[in-house]
Amino acid sequence: MIALSDDAAPPVPHRKLGPGRLVIASHNQGKVREIGDLLRPYGIETVSAAELDLPEPEETGTTFAANAELKARAAADLSGLPALADDSGLCVEALGGDPGIFSARWAGPSKDFAVAMEKVHDAILATGPDAGRDAHFVCALSLCWPDGHIETFEGRADGTLVWPPRGEHGFGYDAMFLPLGATETYGEIDPDAKHAISHRAAAFNLLTAAVF
Numbered sequence: 044m045i046a047l048s049d050d051a052a053p054p055v056p057h058r059k060l061g062p063g064r065l066v067i068a069s070h071n072q073g074k075v076r077e078i079g080d081l082l083r084p085y086g087i088e089t090v091s092a093a094e095l096d097l098p099e100p101e102e103t104g105t106t107f108a109a110n111a112e113l114k115a116r117a118a119a120d121l122s123g124l125p126a127l128a129d130d131s132g133l134c135v136e137a138l139g140g141d142p143g144i145f146s147a148r149w150a151g152p153s154k155d156f157a158v159a160m161e162k163v164h165d166a167i168l169a170t171g172p173d174a175g176r177d178a179h180f181v182c183a184l185s186l187c188w189p190d191g192h193i194e195t196f197e198g199r200a201d202g203t204l205v206w207p208p209r210g211e212h213g214f215g216y217d218a219m220f221l222p223l224g225a226t227e228t229y230g231e232i233d234p235d236a237k238h239a240i241s242h243r244a245a246a247f248n249l250l251t252a253a254v255f
């Protein structure tokens with residue numbers, strides 16, 4: 044018999060997502076497209092933050108989860124609908140995890156990821172001749188209901204960085220990210236192949252198992 048110790052917290056049950064519209068609380072069209080693809084089999088009606096003209100909240104958190112939660116909470120508060128937010132980024136081991144939660148900010152106000160990828164490449168070279176190119180993507184997905192209940196799930200995908208970038212698919216840093224064991228970057232594979240292995244899909248699988 045398995046005895047639970049007296050101070051073991053009881054498991055918190057997940058809340059199920061009921062019928063009705065779900066806000067995709069992101070202003071990044073690449074993410075909105077991927078989350079739409081991942082949700083499609085579940086037949087959920089979605090509306091994006093841009094379609095609802097929701098403001099882009101300032102990302103003041105110090106973790107992916109904290110930023111995903113503040114974006115989901117802001118969208119649920121303003122729309123009165125459940126809202127799903129994604130905070131994600133590229134973490135480079137040789138850079139101590141940078142750009143990390145600053146991945147979007149490294150692309151500057153014009154969101155130029157050719158520039159951001161070059162910054163990552165230059166920063167790795169600046170660490171020395173033997174700099175490793177190991178990296179991983181992280182994705183935190185938060186689902187917030189209008190009453191404030193929130194659930195957060197995190198996924199990760201490991202790989203290495205190539206230079207120069209390769210491929211036109213995807214968005215952000217995809218063209219320089221070679222998933223572990225693969226020969227093509229996220230920029231070279233088609234969206235379905237990315238959904239089979241990505242950090243976003245990993246987080247999404249945890250979310251769907253919990254709330255659907």
Ligand SMILES: O=c1nc[nH]c2c1ncn2[C@H]1C[C@H](O)[C@@H](COP(=O)(O)OP(=O)(O)OP(=O)(O)O)O1
Binds near residue numbers: 070114130229241
């Ligand atoms: O699968 C990905 N493939 C390539 N790059 C990626 C991916 N996932 C995140 N990334 C990079 C680019 C993105 O701009 C940043 C996330 O920053 P993050 O603040 O979470 O998103 P964002 O500002 O682009 O849109 P929003 O906050 O409205 O959801 O990390």
Ligand SMILES: [Mg+2]
Binds near residue numbers: 102147
């Ligand atoms: Mg952002």
